[in-house]
Amino acid sequence: MKLYQMADAVRYPRMTTAELRETFLLEELFRPGAIDLAYVDLDRTVIGSAVPTISPLTLETTSELRAEYFCERRELGVLNVGGKGSVVVDGKTFALDKLDCLYVARGSKEVTFASESEGAPAAFYLLSYPAHAVHPTAMVKFADLEPVKLGAIETCNKRSIYKAIHAGGLKSCQLVMGFTLLEAGSNWNTMPPHVHMRRSEVYLYFDVDAAHRVMHMMGPKDETRHLVIADKQVAVSPGWSIHAGVGTSNYAFCWGMGGENQDYSDMDGIAIADLK
Template identity: 50%
Template sequence: MQIRNATSPTEVKGMTTAELRERFLVTDLFVDDELRAVYSHEDRVILVGVSPVTVPLTLESFPELRTDHFFERREAGVVNVGGSGTVVVDGVPFDLGHGSCLYIGRGASVVEFISDSASAAPETEDSARFYLFSAPAHTAYPTTLVPAGTGIVRELGDQSTSNRRTLNQYIHENGVRSCQVVMGVTSLHEGSMWNTMPAHTHDRRMEAYLYFDLPEAARVVHLMGEPTETRHLIVANRQATIAPSWSIHSGVGTSNYSFIWAMAGENQSFDDMDAVDITAVS
């Protein structure tokens, strides 16, 4: 497991591009037949990429957690950003198509990830790719599947401002219950490239984005930092960004794309955000 320390705005002002990428961008979560994890001290969240191309993979605990099982004191949301697959939680299978979400509650013991393509002739591009966002949990809620396109759906933005998008809220205060995790998927319509505008912060929660369905030759210019001291990261398909609570998290792509947004912190109110007037950003 890779460890990422928390940062302050003062540190970020002096960072080089390489230092910003090392601290806030996760580029290598998805490797064939591997399970990779990044622990962030921003609200103690863990980002996990699971790529069971030819063999099933089991999520076990990590030495850094000092627990017998990964979910002993944690919960997680899982979204499949690849081909169809199955997550088996303590013997119960949950089929996840592309973009579907599974909430796994505290106390789960054995969690296995399987790609449907592995039972036939395995193809890397057709394999399931599971993205997991985990936070500490103080109680247990039921493991719950949310198929892609269900949950609460919100249509936002406008084609005239290049940010028409469909937002699917999966794990939140009025949907699938959790202790801390708030999670969903936003997909930009064709011809739209901007996400999360106007930009905002929420000092009560950190947030992570996982960009996916981005063409191989396309990139997202992800904006971060204090509103008056912005920085940027160049992000490719299936790469994740970590946003501290004091940082904006917005971006524009060279193509339309989708992204998983996931939060953890003080509350679960999706609309609890401090909007930033674009004319005040620098």
């Protein structure tokens, strides 16, 4: 498990491009036939992926967690961004198609991932936070999620937001998780931008064509920088940083949060004219 230690807003302006990428960007997830995990000291976030191919993969604990099993003190969100697959939690099987989401409860001892086809494997995105209470393991299908339509073609940001793990959906302790799909001809996400000091946020960009990239904007409103991001890479956003992006084509991204509360609308908006 790789450790990521976040920079603060004081150190951030002096960082080089390489230092920004090393600190705020996860580039080495979604290896076929493997589970990859990273520990971010901000809100004690664990970010990972599981891409089972020939054989199922079991989520193991690591020495960094000092836990008997991975979910001993943690809750886990799972989003499938690949082919058909399944997740078995303590003997119960959940079949996940692309964009289906699973919440795994604190106290779940065995979590195993499998793909239906080796040629088109599932790609499970994992996001985990510490949990102080137990909520039931449950799944929501993409077809059952009600989208929130935002943006317009004129502003290049027509998009659909799908909330999966939140106060009005799959119940959790502090994890909030969902995804946004941009329509063809739209490439801006989360614009105008915002910050929320009470929660950190994590962005997984996916369905980014190999020839295209997303320019992920970050930093305080008057000290912005950007990260150039490829398919299935993850940007970590501290509470003091904006998080917005624009792609060279349309794409999708999974947003996940943990911290002080679960209020999706708890954010401090920033006017575009105030960005520098």
